[in-house]
Amino acid sequence: MVTKFTPKLGNILMLALAALWLVPLLWMTVTAFRPRHAALSGLFSLDFTLANFATVWSAAPFATYYFNTILIVVCVFAVQMLTASMAAFAFARVTFAGSSIVFLLFLVQIMIPADVLIFPNYNVLKQLSLLDTKLGIMLPFLASAFGIFLLRQVFKTIPAELEEAALIEGCSKWQVLWRIYFPLARPTYVAFALVSISYQWNNFLWPLIITNSVENRPLTVGLSIFAQSFEIGVQWTEVSAATLLVITPLLLIFLVFQRQFIESFMHSGIK
Amino acid sequence: MKRTRPWLLLISKMKASLRRNGFAWLLLLPSLLFLLLFTFYPILLTLRLSLFQADLSAPEPVFTGLDNYRTMFQDEVFHKVMSNNVLFALGTVPLGIALALLMAVFANKALHGRGFMRSAFFYPTLIPMIAVANIWLFIYTPEYGFMSRVLSWFGVNDINWLGTPGLVMWAMILMIIWKEAGFFMIFYLAGLQNISKELYEAAHVDGVSRFTVFRRITFPLLMPTTLFVSIVALTNAYKLVDHLMIMTRGGPNNSSNLLLYYIYETAFSFWDQGMASALTVVMIAVLLLIAAVQFFGLDRRIHYN
Numbered sequence: 398m399v400t401k402f403t404p405k406l407g408n409i410l411m412l413a414l415a416a417l418w419l420v421p422l423l424w425m426t427v428t429a430f431r432p433r434h435a436a437l438s439g440l441f442s443l444d445f446t447l448a449n450f451a452t453v454w455s456a457a458p459f460a461t462y463y464f465n466t467i468l469i470v471v472c473v474f475a476v477q478m479l480t481a482s483m484a485a486f487a488f489a490r491v492t493f494a495g496s497s498i499v500f501l502l503f504l505v506q507i508m509i510p511a512d513v514l515i516f517p518n519y520n521v522l523k524q525l526s527l528l529d530t531k532l533g534i535m536l537p538f539l540a541s542a543f544g545i546f547l548l549r550q551v552f553k554t555i556p557a558e559l560e561e562a563a564l565i566e567g568c569s570k571w572q573v574l575w576r577i578y579f580p581l582a583r584p585t586y587v588a589f590a591l592v593s594i595s596y597q598w599n600n601f602l603w604p605l606i607i608t609n610s611v612e613n614r615p616l617t618v619g620l621s622i623f624a625q626s627f628e629i630g631v632q633w634t635e636v637s638a639a640t641l642l643v644i645t646p647l648l649l650i651f652l653v654f655q656r657q658f659i660e661s662f663m664h665s666g667i668k
Numbered sequence: 669m670k671r672t673r674p675w676l677l678l679i680s681k682m683k684a685s686l687r688r689n690g691f692a693w694l695l696l697l698p699s700l701l702f703l704l705l706f707t708f709y710p711i712l713l714t715l716r717l718s719l720f721q722a723d724l725s726a727p728e729p730v731f732t733g734l735d736n737y738r739t740m741f742q743d744e745v746f747h748k749v750m751s752n753n754v755l756f757a758l759g760t761v762p763l764g765i766a767l768a769l770l771m772a773v774f775a776n777k778a779l780h781g782r783g784f785m786r787s788a789f790f791y792p793t794l795i796p797m798i799a800v801a802n803i804w805l806f807i808y809t810p811e812y813g814f815m816s817r818v819l820s821w822f823g824v825n826d827i828n829w830l831g832t833p834g835l836v837m838w839a840m841i842l843m844i845i846w847k848e849a850g851f852f853m854i855f856y857l858a859g860l861q862n863i864s865k866e867l868y869e870a871a872h873v874d875g876v877s878r879f880t881v882f883r884r885i886t887f888p889l890l891m892p893t894t895l896f897v898s899i900v901a902l903t904n905a906y907k908l909v910d911h912l913m914i915m916t917r918g919g920p921n922n923s924s925n926l927l928l929y930y931i932y933e934t935a936f937s938f939w940d941q942g943m944a945s946a947l948t949v950v951m952i953a954v955l956l957l958i959a960a961v962q963f964f965g966l967d968r969r970i971h972y973n
Contacts, residue, residue, distance in 0.1 A: 408774065408780060411774040412784070415788035415789060418846065422803075424807065425802075425806070479698070480702070484698075484700075487695035491688055493693070499700070502703060506707050508955050508956060512928075513955065514706070515928075516944045517710030518710050520717075537702070539698075540700075570691060602909065602913075602928075617910075621914060624914060637806070640802045644799050
C-alpha cells in the first residue's frame with residue numbers, strides 16, 4: 398500500500414469515483430431532453446427535444462411554485478441573518494448573566510431540529526391560525542442556531558481592539574456590529590447563505606404538511622405532486638425535465654460561488 | 669467624600685453591568701422568541717398530548733396516562749420502524765463518514781482535477797431530497813432503469829430494488845451515502861486545513877510513511893471533525909424521510925419505513941394525534957440520547973490540536 402505509486406493510483410481511482418458521482422445527474426439530464434420512446438428504448442440515438450419542458454411548464458403552475466420558493470428563501474435568509482448576527486454578537490462579545498444557559502438552549506435546537514417536530518409545530522401553527530400561508534412555512538426557521546454558532550466563531554476571531562477604537566471614535570454598539578463585524582465576517586455569511594438557501598429551497602415535509610393550495614406551495618411540493626400525478630413507469634421524460642427545472646438554479650449558484658463557498662467554509666472554523 | 673466613593677463606584681459598576689446585560693438580552697430576544705415558540709413550546713405540547721387519547725374517535729382529547737406508550741411498544745410496525753432506523757444509521761453513518769474522509773484527503777491535494785472532484789462529490793447535497801428521489805426512482809426502476817441496464821450487460825437478471833423487502837433498505841442506504849458524503853467532505857476539508865503543516869514536514873524529514881502519517885497524525889487530529897460529522901450523520905439518519913414519500917411510502921410491507929415517516933403517517937393519514945405525539949416523544953428521546961452519548965462518551969477520547 399505504501400509505494401511511490403499510491404498517490405497517482407489513488408488519484409485516478411478518486412477521479413473515477415467523482416465521475417461515478419455525476420452519473421445520476423447526467424442520466425436525468427439526458428432523459429429530460431429525449432422523446433419518450435427514445436428514453437425507454439435504451440438504444441443509442443441522437444433524438445433530442447425540448448418538448449418535455451414545454452409540457453411540464455404548461456401542465457403545472459411552476460411559475461407560481463418558483464415565485465413562492467424564491468420569496469420563502471429570500472425572506473428566511475434575510476431574517477436569519479439579522480437575528481443570528483445579533484445573537485452571535487451577544488455570545489461572542491458581551492459578558493452577561495445566563496449566557497451559558499441560553500447557549501445550551503440553542504444547542505437543543507441543533508439536536509432537535511424543526512424537521513422532527515412536524516406534528517407539534519403543525520399544532521402551534523394551527524393555534525396561530527397560520528396554516529396554509531407562506532409565513533407559516535417560514536416561521537419555524539427564522540432563528541437559526543447553526544447560524545448563531547457559525548457567526549459566533551468568526552466574531553470571536555475579530556480583534557477586540559478594532560471595536561474599542563470604534564467606540565472611542567464615538568460609534569454606537571450597533572454601528573460597531575454593522576460597520577466592523579458584518580463586513581469582516583462576509584465570507585462566513587456567504588457560507589451561511591448557501592447552507593440556508595439550499596436548506597429552504599429543498600425543504601419539503603414541512604411545507605407539504607401545512608400547505609394545501611397552489612398559491613402557497615413551494616417548488617418541492619409542486620414537484621412531488623407533479624411526479625405523483627403519473628402512473629409508475631411512464632412519463633419519465635417529463636418528470637426528469639421537471640426535476641431539472643427545480644434543481645438547476647441551485648446548481649448554477651453553487652457553480653458560480655463554488656470556490657468562495659468551499660474556501661469560506663474551510664476558514665470559518667467549523668470543526 | 670472619600671467614604672462615599674466606593675459606593676458610587678459600585679453603583680456605576682452595577683449600572684454598567686445592567687446596561688450590558690440588557691444589551692445582550694435585547695440582542696438575543698428575537699432568536700429566543702422563535703426558539704421558544706418552535707422548539708421548546710412544541711416539545712412541551714407533545715409531552716402533554718402523548719398522555720391523551722386524541723384520534724378520530726375522541727373529538728375531545730381524553731386523558732389516558734401511558735396508554736399510548738403501552739400500545740406503541742406492542743405495535744409490530746413500531747418495532748419494525750425502530751429496527752429499520754437502526755439499520756439505516758448503521759448502513760449510512762460509518763460508510764458515509766469513511767467515504768467523506770477519503771474524498772477530503774484526495775480533494776484537498778489531488779494532483780489533477782481537484783475542483784472537479786469537489787464539485788462532483790458535493791453537488792448531491794444541494795439537490796432537494798424530492799428531486800433525488802425522482803432521479804433514483806428511475807435509476808432503480810426494473811427494466812428501464814439505469815441499474816437494470818448496467819446489470820444486464822453483466823448478464824444479471826432484472827432486480828426490483830424497491831419492490832423487494834430484503835433489498836429496499838440497501839437501495840436507500842446507497843442513495844443516502846451518495847447524497848451525504850460530499851457534505852461531510854466539506855467539514856473534513858476544513859479540518860484538514862487546520863492541521864499545522866509543520867507536523868507533516870517533521871514527519872517527512874523523519875521518513876515516516878504516508879499511511880503512518882495518516883494513522884498517527886491526520887486521523888487523530890481530525891477526531892473533533894469526526895465527532896461533529898457523526899452527530900450530524902446520526903441525526904440525519906432519523907431526519908431524512910422525504911424520499912419515502914416518492915419512492916416507497918414505507919413499503920413494501922414496512923420494510924423501508926422510518927420513524928419520522930411513521931409519525932407523519934400516524935398524524936396526517938390516520939389522524940391519531942395522541943399516538944403521533946408519543947412517537948414524537950420517542951424521536952426526541954432518541955435524538956437527545958445520540959447527543960448525550962457523543963458528548964459525554966466520545967469527547968474524552970478526542971485529541972485536540
